[in-house]
Amino acid sequence: MDLIGTYTTLVITIKLSLMTTCNFHYKRVMRAFALFVFLLLSAVFHVQAQTPKFRVIAFYHGTYDPAHIAFVKEANQWFPQIAAQYGFSYEATTNWDNxxxxxxxxxxxxxFLDDLPASASQRSAFQTYMQNGGGWMGFHVCAYTDNAAAWSWYHNTFLGTGNFQTNTWGPSSATLRVEDRTHPSTTRLPVTFTSAVSEWYGWQNDLRNNSNIKVLASVDPVSFPLGSQAGNIWYSGYYPIMWxxxxYKMLYANFGHNAMNYSTNTQTSSTFASEIQNRFLIDGLLWLGGAETGPAPAIPLPGTVQAENYTNMSGIQTETTTxxxxxxxxxxxxxxxWLDYKVNVQTAGTYTVDFRVASESLGGAIELRKGDTLLGGITVPATGAWQTWTTVSTTVNLQAGEQTLRIQVAAAGFNLNWVKFSTGTNPPSVIPVGQVITLRGSNGMYVSGENGTKAMTCTRTAPQTWEQFSVLDAGNGKVNLRSMGKFVSSENGTKAMTCNRTTAASYEAFDWIxxxxxxxxxxxxxxxxVSSENGEQAMNCNRPTIDGWEKFNFTVVGPVAAAATLAVSAPAETAQPxxxxxxxxxxxxxxxYTLPAKISSHNVAIYDLSGRQVLRAVVKSKQATYSLNVSSLPRGMYILDISSGTYHQRVKVQKAE
Known part of the structure; x- marks a missing residue:
């Protein structure tokens, strides 16, 4: 009997037994009983909500062949992410006696990730498990043998392969042809697709002649020749890959061997780099576990979206991250x-969005969109290497409910690992002094300093150099904003704002609210x-109250160490800049570069973003302007470091040609 049926029976029984009692006592008892059942149901439903749809256990050794070890390592990272997304549990063990x-x-x-059972008891337990309806998925080397007779049920009956016979080398991707698109694991696959990189095995037995085996995908002839090393190249033939x-409730995948630089023990490919191939793994696991297959469920927000868990994309590739x-x-x-993500926003409101990004030298820009609506944007700083990561943040307003959010690449060259959406009860109160920011108006456009050549505007769809501002401490709780070496001026509200002041005075000081x-x-x-003027005209500083056009979202572009600032505090008695x-x-x-009047002799150095010093000079004479010959430096991002006594400033600079 189910829980609801039990509850109904209890209510009827108690109600009948109390019909002859005092109505007062009857009501009191029923109220107490109703409260008890409510609490019981709440507790049970809470437990049920936390129960995974099914449980997966992965067996592996992780000790033989760096290519197999690399696959195991990334499998034990990828599968838990998928488990969390689809509501099942994933565990892994090296204890095959389990x-x-x-x-x-x-x-x-x-x-079975990289091996198969060795002892008679392990093999017997697994065979019984499968014969009793258990689910199984195996990869690549778990089918390898040159003595199929030693465990004939597994190699000849269960897998159908017999002995290993041939392989390709080196590892490469292949075009796979899906032979059955009606199986639950293949319904979301196209007729052909490009696999992830792997070494491929060929077998003694022709699976097409085995009526118990259903081949799901095989090597398409357009892939030939497959392999690159003489003696290990397939020029023709029939090679099943998934079946x-x-x-039995089982699936075998003939991949799981990453490409490696064996001299440096460096992984150069990922088994999970093919989004289409991943659909087979996901839907296959869901089928094996008895869950409904199909597209990913909506990702709940607040929460973290893994970049590779998109529902659709254009022009994107995936790779293993460090x-x-x-x-x-x-x-x-x-x-x-672009990449699309199906999300379920729990509560409408303002969300902080953190983007985990890396970029060798170019940086870039990201837009977050819903349909044709631009929700927000972010500038991606150069971090010095493709796997050197930093987090940049912005704020967006989201509506409640299921929806598709799109991450659009507004300017290239960056990697993205994840995006985190979070809410807070209090708005941020820390002024980002010493950091580089962008400002986005209520019209979804970015504020531009216009390189100081004309009045400021709020019309840029994506932030570039002119749309980046250093936040400097102006004293007394006020800030200065500087772009391209020039300060933003309110012009005292008498005309449109500009960004062309070489020094900061009262017109260039602002309260940050x-x-x-x-x-x-x-x-x-x-x-x-300050008003954005909704982007319809040049910006002004003449509004007596705050309305929509006077509100801005700010995004921190880089950490303090990368902020483009050389502002220093001067003694009160000096009148020098x-x-x-x-x-x-x-x-x-x-x-x-120029320096405050009190600075004469100083040390100057330039570092690349790895911390390597690429230029150094000792300056002993006072000059109005100091010049460095940097013609020998390659294009990229650098840190200019200037020090003299207690004066020490660092500036992020870019070599453009």
Whole structure:
């Protein structure tokens, strides 16, 4: 009897027994009983909600062949992510003696990642498990043998392969032809697709002649020749890659061998790099576990979206990441590429969105969209290497419910590992002094300093260099904003704002105000607020109150160490300028800078983003402008480091040609 049926029976029984009692006592008892049942149901349903749909246990050794070890390592990172997304559990063990009836009774699906059972008891327990309806998925080398007779049930009956006979080398991708698109594991696969890189095995037995075996996908002839090493190249023939045995709930995949640089023990490919191939693994596991197959469920927000878990994309590739947590990142981005994610926003409101990004030298820009609506954007800084990661953040407003969010590559060259959506009860209150930011108006466009050549606007669809501002401490709780070496001026509200001041005075000081909805506003020395003018005209600082056009979302582009700032505090008695300027930035063959009047002799150095010093000079004379010959430096991002006594400033600069 189910829980609801039990509850109904109890209610009827108690009600009948109390019909003859005092109505007062009857009501009291029924109220108490109703509360008890409510709490019981709540507890039971909570437990049921936490129960995984099914449980997976993976067996592996992880000790033989770096290519197999690399596959096992990334499998034990990828499968837990998929398990969390689809609501099942994943565990892994190197203890093959766990192949026993008691242990296996806890799991609905068994995986063999890089080997097969060795002892008679292990083999017997596994065979019994499968004959009793257990699920199994095996990869690549778990089918390898040159003595199939030693375990004939497994190699000849269950897999159908017999002995290993041939292989390709080196590892490569192949075009696979899906032979059966009606099986639950293949319904989302196209007729042909490109696999991830692997070594491929050929077998003694022709599976087409085995009526119990259903081949799901095989090597398409367009792949020939397959392999690159003489003696291990397939020029023709029939080679099954994925199949099932009709008498068992099982799937075998003839991949799971990553390409390696054996001299450096470096992995050069990923088994999980093919999104289409991954569909087979996901739907195959769901079928084996008795769950409904199909597209991924909506990802709940607040929460973290793994970049590789897209529902659709254009122009994107995946690769193994060395970032904390492992798994995969997306990369090889070009402007116009995009990824779609199905999400379920639990509560409408303002969300902080953290993007985990890496970029060798170019940086880039990301837009977050819903349909044709631009929700927000972010600038990706150069981090010095494709696997050197940083987190950049912005805020967006999201509606509640299931929806598709699109990540659009507005400017290329970056990798993306994950995107985290979070909410907070209080808006951020820390002013990002010493950091480089972008400002986005309520019209979804970015504020531009216009390189100081004309009035400021809020019309840019994606932030570039002119749309980046250093936040400097102006004293007394105020800030200066600087772009391209020039300061933003309110112009005292008498005309359109500009970004062309070489030094900061009162017109260039602003109050940084955090609004209740998480946006910020800027108030000039004239006590008026900065307005984006909705992008319809040049910006002004003449609004007496804050409305929509006077609110901005800010995004931190880089950490403090990368902030383009040379501002210093000067003694109160000096009337000399206190700010240094670096120009042009980006630079070409020459880089110029100025220093506060009190600085004369100093040390100057340039470092690349790996921390290697590429230029150093000792300057002993006082000059109005200092110049560095940087013609020998290659294109890329650098840190300019200037020090003199207690004065020490660092500036992020870019070599553009």
């Amino acid at each position: 192949l026993n009836a008691s242990f296996l009774s806890r799991y609905q699906v068994v995986l 099932t045995n009709k008498n 970032d904390a947590g492992g798994g995969q990142n997306i990369g090889y981005t070009d402007a116009g590429d 955090t609004n209740a909805d998480g946006t910020i506003s800027l108030r000039g020395n004239n006590s008026m607020y 206190t700010a240094g300027i670096v120009y042009p930035n980006p630079f070409g063959t020459q880089l110029n």
